[in-house]
Amino acid sequence: MSPYHLLRSSVLTLSLITLIPWAAAKSVRDDGVENPPLLEIQRSGLEAVKPLAKLKKSVAMAQPTGPQEAYLTWRVTYTESSLWNPATGRDDRVRLRSYQGTLVNPDAPFVAPTIRVAPGDTIRATLSNQLPGDPSCYDHEQPVNKPHCFNGTNMHTHGLWINPAGNSDNVLISINPGVDFQYEYNIPLDHPAGTFWYHPHRHGSTALQVGSGMAGALIIDGKRVPTTTSKGDIDTLLQPTPKQSFKERVLLFQQIQYACYTKGDNPVVKKNADGTYRCDPDDVGVVESYANFSGKAWGQSGRYTSINGEIQPGFYDAKAGQIERWRMIHGGVRDSINLQFRRMKSDVDIPKKFTVEQHDDFIKQNCTGELVPQSIVAADGLTTATIRATDSLVFQPGYRWDTLMLFPDAGKYCVIDAAAAASANVDQTPSSRKLLGVVHVADGKESDDSIQKQLQVALIEAAKEHYAPEVAKQVADELRNNRLTTFVPHEDLPPTPNKQTLFFNMTSTDFLIDDEIYEPGVINRTLILGNIDEWTLTSKSGSHPYHIHVNPFQVIAVLDPNGKDVSGPDAVDDFDTSGAPDPQYRGMKGTFKDTVWVKNAAGKSYQVIVRTHYQRYIGDFVLHCHILDHEDQGMMQNVRIALPDGRGGAATGHH
Ligand SMILES: [Cu+2]
Structure with missing residues (x-):
């Protein structure tokens, strides 16, 4: 930016501030924000269950049997609604993929209903994909780490300690348009109570769908x-x-980066002179491109973080x-x-x-x-x-x-x-x-x-x-x-000789873990049921939130590039001198989590050291970067928890 531009923009900002009488302006957000609606759950009695709309490809559904079984349905459709745009002082019309249900708030459809269940419950959740057909979901020539299959979906119960395979918390399946599938989540009686959440996790369209508002709270009441x-x-x-x-x-904080496009053969995102996104009154905003997720695009878009589907509530x-x-x-x-x-x-x-x-x-x-x-x-x-x-x-x-x-x-x-x-x-x-x-x-x-x-x-x-x-x-x-x-x-996890290391990396084209791009069908790590491992997480390029499914981990230490532990209760993380000390790791030592920031400052990596206990569940699942467009583009690994073979290794079904 030239000095002239800098001067001009600061003059503009100043003049706007003096022109707008803050004190006199009436708030347009007088309506308060509510908790997201509760998703309707049928707990008992066949007569109480509404019949499901039959689709061509729908499969047989289990019928309710008792009070411990919670039935619910997520319909995935395009929904037209509007989002408040404070920059223009009016609503923008948008058309986004969303969950629908009987209790979705029509004024705030871009947050999914909250599921509340208890330890011991079984959730039978039907995911009904009613989005239009999408050839890229069936094209086997499709490069797997290029965003694709925007209308395919599936479901992840983020943070739940449940079976990762089969019809449970299995993200290695695609629910294609026109298909219904019933998940069965058995929440064990000894599952911790707490605040969890659910969102789609179909490799290729995860960021696009979560970035459209497809996410909901999943609360286990104890x-x-x-x-x-x-x-x-x-x-x-x-x-x-x-x-x-x-x-x-x-x-539920969300970032819905909808854009409006010019008409004609080569539509481009409409922008204001300052680079922020513009939607004119006749436009309908959409989330249909990964270009809008790249690099600094969120900050440049001028969009706002919403809370429960509302902006500045x-x-x-x-x-x-x-x-x-x-x-x-x-x-x-x-x-x-x-x-x-x-x-x-x-x-x-x-x-x-x-x-x-x-x-x-x-x-x-x-x-x-x-x-x-x-x-x-x-x-x-x-x-x-x-x-x-x-x-x-x-x-x-x-x-x-x-x-x-x-x-x-x-x-x-x-x-x-x-x-x-x-x-x-x-x-x-x-x-x-x-x-x-x-x-x-x-x-x-x-x-x-x-x-x-x-x-x-x-x-x-x-x-x-x-x-x-x-x-x-x-x-x-x-x-x-x-x-x-x-x-x-959880009990504290003791020191262990079993080590795992993982590093994130980005090149100009690829998003990598351990310098490899995601490959379906390849098991990157085999972990042994019952073991405790100590993991050292680092990043060679950029900072990335590490997330692993099924078992949480305990944060043991977070070392800055000079080796100083910044996770203690009074620690000061001042390695990055470009800003104020970073409060995010303070007090994290000893905490159990399922997602943690792996920081790289000025090209130097922190070391995030965590321990995990692989308990109860075997099967194949994933770990990945929770910047979901990184995940869609390859920053993910397949992980298997296998039975021990009795001699210190992992058992296989053959020899
Ligand atoms: Cu990442």
């Missing part, structure tokens, strides 16, 4: 009350007391001094989120027209309160050993965090995606601050105690309310030290 000798679910602690309702919110029904559980899922594809909350000036509202460029100035002028602490109680769905308060909570694609939020005073609070350095961002460029939404907090009980003290007191009261005295005392003793030991589902 009712196991702890005893002095057995662990329990944190859900039993966070039950209402006379003073606290422990209101729950579910937030308001969060209502919060009360000062009331504790809320926020279950948050990063279901987006192309942007990291660095979540912060700050008190907003009371006489201000989000302006009607509000481009991404204007966010930073707005936040600087109006989101001026102190940072509100976010108290982490679960990472990737799994209850953490400590309650850790943080001012900045970093979400990479695929991450979940459950936090306890307590807003100290009535008023409005900005929900901010803070700035981050290039090495901490999906698109490898520094990001500026964005305003994701506003929390409206009503009058309640205000206290002189610190937020951490108020939380501790309320949780100890909850323990006394819900548990037998012996158990309540044990939990209270832990809470006084900010610990949640009684609710942690």
Whole structure:
């Protein structure tokens, strides 16, 4: 950019700021955001189950048999609706692939309904692909690591510890247009409770479909009350007391990068002079090209991270001094989120027209309160050993965090995606601050105690309310030290001589793991059931979120390129001097997760060291980069968990 352009754009920004009277502008997002709708589940009684629409290729469906079986249907179709565009102050019409169901909100169809089940349940989920036919799904000459088969789909239950094969959490199958398939997810009785999610995982179209809003929360509710000798679910602690309702919110962050195209023989994406995407009133925005996912395209598009299918929503029904559980899922594809909350000036509202460029100035002028602490109680769905308060909570694609939020005073609070350095961002460029939404907090009980003290007191009261005295005392003793030991589902994994290494790499054309591109049918790793392995994850080029299916891993250490461990509770990750210290690894040591950022700063790799225990399930599945367009283009491996052969190796069915 020339100095002239720089000058011109900053003058333009300044003049816009002075022209728009922030305080007078009326918020157009007065309607608050709700939790995503609950997907309708039929639990018992044949008569209660609606007959499924018969398709030509539909196959026989099992009939409901009892209360432990949860039936549901995902219909995949194109849906026409609209998305709010703050840059123009009006809705853009869009036509996107989406899930449909009886309880999909017609005003926010681009978030899938939430599934809530319990340990011991069987989910029988019919995936009905009603998208138009797609020749690229059947063409065997089709290069497998070039995006293709946009209308083929399948399903992944991200984070669930269930069978990865057959008709369970099997992503190595394609549900082609016109085909119905019924998945059977047996959630074992000893499955941890927590915040998980579901999304398509068909190699070749995963990013396109998830980037269209095809993702939903999958919550496992736990009712196991702890005893002095057995662990329990944190859900039993966070039950209402006379003073606290422990209101729950579910937030699914998404990044729908729809574009409108010029008409004619060679359609191109319509853009404004500054490079942001433009949709004129007669246009219909679509997500139909991987070109829009590449490199820095998200930042340049001027699109916004949505929450539960809405852009810049308001969060209502919060009360000062009331504790809320926020279950948050990063279901987006192309942007990291660095979540912060700050008190907003009371006489201000989000302006009607509000481009991404204007966010930073707005936040600087109006989101001026102190940072509100976010108290982490679960990472990737799994209850953490400590309650850790943080001012900045970093979400990479695929991450979940459950936090306890307590807003100290009535008023409005900005929900901010803070700035981050290039090495901490999906698109490898520094990001500026964005305003994701506003929390409206009503009058309640205000206290002189610190937020951490108020939380501790309320949780100890909850323990006394819900548990037998012996158990309540044990939990209270832990809470006084900010610990949640009684609710942690996994034991620490011990040191092991079994090692695995993995490195991500990118060339100008290819997305690689261990310098190889994904090859269907090739098993890249055979792991042995019952073993504990220690994995060292690195990246030779760019930073990538590593995700493995089935078994979570425990973070042992994250070493910066100088060998400093940046995962401790007080660690400062300041290796990348191009920005402020990176908060994303702080406190991660010892945490169980299923997705973790593997960072490369200025061409130098961090080492992420994790341990995994391969428990119960055998079969073939995948590990991959959760920047899903990288995955579609080859940054994935096939993994097999095999039976031991009794002599230290893996058993094979032949010899
Ligand atoms: Cu990647």
